[in-house]
Amino acid sequence: MSIDRFLNGEDVKARPAPITNLMSQKMGIHEWSYRNDPTGDARFKVPWAAAEVALASIKIEVELGFDAATAFKESSRCLNCDVQTVFNRDTCIECDGCVDICPMDSISFVARGDEAELRTRLKAPAENLEQALYVSDELKTGRVMVKDEDVCLHCGLCAERCPTGAWDMQKFLLNTTQAGPRCRDKTNKTANAKEMA
Template sequence: TLASLESFEEMPVMRTEQGREEFEQALEEGIRFRPQRSVARFEGNGRVRRVKMIGVKRTYDENGRFAPVFDESVTDEVEADLVILAIGQKPEFPFLRPEDGIELTPAGTVKIDRETLATTAPGVFAGGDAAFGPRNLIDAIANGKRAAQSIDDYLNEAPGEPAFWFRFEKIPTRRFDRRPDYDRVPRRPPPATDLERRTGISEVEHAYPAEEAKDQADRCLACHIQTIYDAEKCVLCNRCVDICPEHCLKLVPLDEIDLPAEQLEAAKAAAAEAGGELSAMLKDDEVCIRCGLCAIRCPTDAMTMEVLYYEQK
């Protein structure tokens, strides 16, 4: 049985397609959910036997902040011989002594320079969840790399060469190609062990067969590829805006842009000098699917697709 403060709609797992898949799998495995419940007390005699719960009217306030409101008129209970609490995580540092000089933040994480990951004690570096609070694996791994570079700098008493750099490369428009339905390929869950064969904590999801893996990889929106706009070449024909299937481009008069007064005046002066009116190209990168249609349609090569390379030592 899984009890949660949140209603089904509020559960974080429901926010993503993958999460909803996992929720369905949990139902299939026989997990019973008790949403909108808060633990009131554990009962037992030397060993837990029962969890008593009360109702929860709501978990978040109107601003989306965690602010549960309980409802004691609703009571509920579950027989249990094992209770696993999943109520957030916080690092523990009982081994730190004041003379170590490693300060903590009010949130209880290690105080660090977010750029170098140096703690307040010279020569000691920290990263991952202990320094940033609960996050994810990829950030923790990136912190490991960053800290290694900082340690190298520290030991050599000088900043070394940058460990990574970026490079842009224009993709010739005629070569920019995606399979036609790449944005409609449905997500397929990976193959899983049959329900009756699942035991213990062994993995239940397996790798896709090669063909399906390739098919699923085609769903990638290639976020390392960007539309790059060259205002000097743009003739304001609006073709890119018209063709964009996601409506993420917009050409607007400069007056509609909320710019600091100084910048607006400078732009207007430049426009007057050039004898024309200034427009701005707006793009909502969050919804761009990197289809390349804007670049293909552009008559002057003002819109191009460019790939961002991340390179490191």
């Protein structure tokens, strides 16, 4: 059998697409199903066994793990990178309420322009060129909404403030698809298209 084929005969380069999904985290007008308080806590260190104990025997576990209270604090420190700000241009009335409340100056409503020049006109200049900007289609006043994802805390204040629900906080899910057709999720139509063809 050729080495560019899996045992089941599929081409190793034709990887099936992953399953991706976005789901709103809204539970009410001001309530989310995830903890959205930004925290300034530095990472909590996992406690180690004392050096003289750990070095005395190879059987001693060096990392002792968190106790329940520290584990809770560490998990609460999460910045919710899996929860995305999703903007709906059609329901935005350009009240600038989200711009005012954003603690990171991540959102700007500005006239359209070339990316390099646009980056200098935002509420906070977007200097990290490796981070793409999120730019909406043109709004009714001719401006565009620009969001600099590089500084967003995913706190959801913009979505809480918005009077029309134009911002939503949506949890992103990515499931990679197994190479073998028998292991795949049968409900994933994209990944299974080849198999069913």
